[in-house]
Amino acid sequence: MGMKRKSIRCPGGVDMIIRHIAMYVLDLEGIRDFYIRYFGATANSGYHNPATGLRTFFLSFNGGTQVEIMSRPEVNHGFEEAFRTGYTHLAFGVGSRDRVDRLTRSLEDDGFSVIGAPRVTGDGYYESVVLDPEGNRIEITE
Numbered sequence: 001m002g003m004k005r006k007s008i009r010c011p012g013g014v015d016m017i018i019r020h021i022a023m024y025v026l027d028l029e030g031i032r033d034f035y036i037r038y039f040g041a042t043a044n045s046g047y048h049n050p051a052t053g054l055r056t057f058f059l060s061f062n063g064g065t066q067v068e069i070m071s072r073p074e075v076n077h078g079f080e081e082a083f084r085t086g087y088t089h090l091a092f093g094v095g096s097r098d099r100v101d102r103l104t105r106s107l108e109d110d111g112f113s114v115i116g117a118p119r120v121t122g123d124g125y126y127e128s129v130v131l132d133p134e135g136n137r138i139e140i141t142e
Contacts, residue, residue: 020058020066023087025134028071032057034133035067038107039092061092089129089137097126097142104128104140 025031035041041059048055053073060066067090094100100118107130108114115137116129127141 020068021087021090022068022070023136024075025069025071026075027133028055028057028069030133031069032059035059035069038103039138041067089139091127091139091141093141095142100126100128100140100142104130 032043036043041061044058046057056068056070058066058068094103104114104118113131114128115131118128120126125141127139130138132138
């Protein structure tokens with residue numbers, strides 16, 4: 001039984017969409033290449049602000065979703081507990097259980113950590129959970 005959702009419009013009658021999600025990374029090019037290779041992202045040519053040291057890429061995925069990856073000199077790897085408020089994972093739908101299995105196996109064969117083997121979750125999703133090169137959680141769903 002699905003939930004009924006109301007269409008909500010923001011003040012002024014304008015529909016809102018999420019344009020992108022952003023995250024700081026240490027290895028900007030390495031993370032860019034990971035999402036291009038395994039998740040079919042395309043990347044812009046990048047941005048650099050010499051005054052602050054900020055460097056960014058926008059990664060675009062099928063369906064229009066974008067993730068902005070950013071790096072700057074003062075960013076450090078602040079790995080925290082898995083159960084904290086805020087960002088917890090990115091989820092990619094790949095279209096079938098077979099594709100979930102194949103992509104998970106490919107990532108594992110290439111040395112990436114699979115922290116949740118492919119399975120049906122309690123809420124009915126078929127998914128696996130892997131870590132990107134910097135420990136960010138990725139759900140791969142059918």
